[in-house]
Amino acid sequence: MLKLIRSGPRNDHGSITALAVSLLLFVITMGLGLFQICRLLSGNSEFKDAVNAGALNATKAAMQDPSVDRIPGDEYEILTGAIESDKGLTLKNFNRVAGVEFLVELNESAMESEGSSTARSKDHAKQLDKTVGNLAQLFSSNLLGIARRIGHFDSVAADGDNYLRMFGSRVIGDLGDLGWDKSYVNPGTASNVYMNDNQIPYGLRDKLKVKDCQQLPTTPITINGNKNYYVCGYMQIDSLVDHSVRPPRRSYFFPLRPPLKPHLISEQEFDLHREAPALIDESYAIPNAFRASGKTRIPLADQSMSFTACGLAEATDPGYGMSIPTGFLRVENLSDKAVNLTELVDSAPKIQKLIEQRFYEIDPDFDTSTLDKILDAVGAGHRGYLAGQKKALITPGDAQRVSVRARTSDPDGNSTMSPVITNGYKLQWIPCTGYTGLLGVIQISEDSSGSSGTGRPSLSSN
DSSP states (O other): OOOOOOOOOOOHHHHHHHHHHHHHHHHHHHHHHHHHHHHHHHHHHHHHOOOOOOHHHHHHHHHHOOSSSSSOTTTTTHHHHHHHHOOBBBHHHHHHHHHHHHHHHHHHHHHHHHHHHOOOHHHHHHHHHHHHHHHHHHHHHHTTTTHHHHHHHHHHHGGGGGOOTTTBBBBEEEOOTTEEEEOSSSTTEEEEEEEOGGGOOOOHHSSSSOOOOGGSEEEEEEEEEEEEEEEEEOOOOGGHHHHHHHHSTTTOOOOTTOOOEEEEOOHHHHTTSSSSSTOOOGGOOOOOEEEEEEEEETTTTTEEEEEEEEEOOOOOOOOOOOTTTOEEEEEOOSSSOOOOHHHHHHHHHHHHHHHHHHHHOTTTTOOOHHHHHHHHHHHHOGGSSSSSEEEEESSOOOGGGGGSSOOOOOOSSSSSSEEEEEEEEEEEEEOSTTSSSEEEEEEEEEOOOOOBBOOOOOOOOO
């Protein structure tokens, strides 16, 4: 006989507990995974920010950190005056050195066009071009020195503010193949040096018909209401270049746009300009963009991570007027009588305009209304110019700062202009390139011809 045995109530408590434990472990695992993913993403963002900051700092440092501490050779005085000798050559002032060379070259080109050039003046222009070319090559080489740039990179990327909290590590400059490259960005745009129409020598205006800066590779920029023509970077200036002075495809100006600040650019833009424009010789071109690379350790994965960033140098301010700050003119009185220099120049507009043009090369903001004051200062402070083969030097500045140069310089040009006869004297103008600082000589001698010339022949200023 069969008996039916009735089972008691089923106990599911153990199954539910196991399921709950499994779910809890799953949630904890997922939570830890999500936390680590968030940590990795946040750490990655911190890492990229640190590398970007380091790359930008390395770019900014290139603007101020001297890559050449001293200019050697005979051109030390004329070039050092343009860079402020205690600062050395930096990205911020190299275009000023290029501007000195450019003005000397303009003067030589003008002298050639009017027939006043000499073998010596051409040699001077060639020598200055060679010196600036050598400086460009040395400057670029030092500028790209890895040790120097990594130091500026690490000083920001690895400092306390950029400590990678999510990774518990720091960023260091990566010496691998991922970075520390150069580029030539924004070809044809403004450098941080501008010039004005008054700086163009008359020989170029009259013979080559270069009337204003718009006929040169310049670009107009208005800053604080002031419109200036900035020389373009990475562009050839063939229209004014004598290739026996400067070889073709050589240019020393590079883009450094005012008044923008250094900033990051994409790697795509950087790579697009890794080679200098075909129109110029890359061996003399100054790079204006730099790529930096950093790396760090990811403790969780026990792996390293690398990232690259690119910085572009910019001017940060309105820049500089092109000039030869150490330039000067010389007055020679070859007569035996005392003369009034101011009256003689005032009565000879042709000479006056030539003097003013050279003063604009020394100071692009020269005020022509101060010319009489400067000439008066020569007479008041340096009476040696009055008679007996004496010489005095005049510079554009107020009366208290007119100074006599201890170093004498012979003119490197010849005069092809007929003397201007006025008030019983002959005024002769001898143009110079400015290579030694000397931009021109005004010679005064007595007129023995008995002419009553007034010195009023006109000189085109158009």
